[in-house]
Amino acid sequence: MEPEKYTCLVVDDEPIARKIIMGYIHQMPLLQLGAECINALSAIDYLRANNNITIIFLDINMPNLSGFEFLKILQPQQPVIFTTAYPEYAVESYELNAVDYLLKPFSFVRFTKAVYKAIDIIKKDTKILFDQINDNRKIVFIKSDGKNYPVYIDDILYCEAMKNYTMVFLKNEQKFMPLISLSKFETLLAEAGGDFIQIHRSFLISKRHISAISPNNVTINSFEIPIGVQFRERFFKLIGMKD
Numbered sequence: 001m002e003p004e005k006y007t008c009l010v011v012d013d014e015p016i017a018r019k020i021i022m023g024y025i026h027q028m029p030l031l032q033l034g035a036e037c038i039n040a041l042s043a044i045d046y047l048r049a050n051n052n053i054t055i056i057f058l059d060i061n062m063p064n065l066s067g068f069e070f071l072k073i074l075q076p077q078q079p080v081i082f083t084t085a086y087p088e089y090a091v092e093s094y095e096l097n098a099v100d101y102l103l104k105p106f107s108f109v110r111f112t113k114a115v116y117k118a119i120d121i122i123k124k125d126t127k128i129l130f131d132q133i134n135d136n137r138k139i140v141f142i143k144s145d146g147k148n149y150p151v152y153i154d155d156i157l158y159c160e161a162m163k164n165y166t167m168v169f170l171k172n173e174q175k176f177m178p179l180i181s182l183s184k185f186e187t188l189l190a191e192a193g194g195d196f197i198q199i200h201r202s203f204l205i206s207k208r209h210i211s212a213i214s215p216n217n218v219t220i221n222s223f224e225i226p227i228g229v230q231f232r233e234r235f236f237k238l239i240g241m242k243d
Contacts, residue, residue: 004181006119007034007052007164011043011067012059012083017104021057021083024111031055031115039063040070052163053078054179055118060084060093071096077146077179079118122179138193142168144176151176153194157220159185159204171209171221199235200228213241 008025010033012018018036025031034053037043039062047053056078060067067082068089079099082089083106093101099121100114141148151170160167161182168176168185178185186204189196195207199218203225212219216227218235227235 004030005032006030006054006115006122007032008055008057009034009043009046009053009078010036010057011040011062011070012036012057013038013062014059017059017083020105021111024108027108028112028115030119040065040067043070044074047074047076050163051165051177054122054164055115056080057083060089061086068092068096071098075146077143079121081114081118140189140192142176142178144168144178149176153189153192154206154208156189156194156196156206157209158206158223158225159196161202166204169223197235197238199231200226201230203228207239210239213239 008031010018010021010025012021018038022033022036025033035046035050037046040058041064043056043058056076058067058070058080060082061084065073067084071080080096081100081102082093082098083102083104085104087103090101090103099118102110102114138153139150140153142151143149151168155171157169157171159169159182162177164179164181165177166180166182166185168178170176180188182198182202182204186196186198189204196204197207198204205218205220205225209220210218211221218225218227
């Protein structure tokens with residue numbers, strides 16, 4: 001099995017600085033470059049259009065919009081590592097919950113240390129915590145938009161893969177998008193006592209909420225979820241039906 005890779009966004013107006021950071025990224029097998037942006041505005045546009053980024057390397061002193069202003073506007077849930085030539089911004093960076101503060105020029109060793117801090121945070125955030133409450137209904141805490149939300153497992157209708165994220169759909173029409181892959185989310189839900197079945201490479205459904213089944217689709221409430229060819233035989237076997 002190939003190791004999980006963390007996709008990085010590099011935001012810096014200095015070409016040399018971007019080149020150095022991207023060179024460091026290529027040296028670490030766990031990392032891959034998602035994109036580079038020359039300013040905060042283009043980074044905002046990229047993140048609004050793409051959901052593949054797991055770690056952000058962010059310069060502070062940039063034209064038009066600083067790294068601090070970028071954070072206040074976008075409030076990304078990905079861990080942010082500041083990269084700057086100005087030591088006086090350190091305190092404010094940590095007040096904004098930055099993972100680390102790399103003072104240019106920084107070594108590959110220092111860069112690596114910051115990366116592993118970010119990875120530790122990602123792993124901690126994607127671990128689902130569950131508990132038993134008084135009415136015997138289990139809940140999970142799902143991190144989305146920088147906050148942890150308690151969710152009844154029984155209220156989850158289905159989940160959809162969104163690259164490095166998973167979109168979670170609930171009975172009350174709420175949606176959450178934690179930074180976790182669908183396969184990991186399926187494993188963690190199973191550990192929490194959930195009864196979910198993957199019926200498509202992009203869809204995980206709650207068995208208890210199936211309202212109808214056709215040869216090519218499963219109806220969850222009013223939602224039609226496609227059955228993937230490679231999942232068809234296993235799905236019908238699990239529910240005790242013939243294909």
